[in-house]
Amino acid sequence: MGTKNKCVICSEKIEFHYKSMYEWKIEGSLCGKCYSKKLSDHYPGEHVRVNKHLD
Numbered sequence: 001m002g003t004k005n006k007c008v009i010c011s012e013k014i015e016f017h018y019k020s021m022y023e024w025k026i027e028g029s030l031c032g033k034c035y036s037k038k039l040s041d042h043y044p045g046e047h048v049r050v051n052k053h054l055d
């Protein structure tokens, strides 16, 4: 118990778990803050970015 309740990105205690998406290449749970940050990082604007290989 305990360690699994931490966000894999910021290590903050998670109140509500968000599952990372497969394409994010992250294992574990995210807190709401990091989850929404990841969302905007990976899917900026209104369209899903398809040119990931440019990163």
Ligand SMILES: [Zn+2]
Binding pocket: 007, 008, 009, 010, 011, 012, 030, 031, 032, 033, 034, 035
């Ligand atoms: Zn976090």
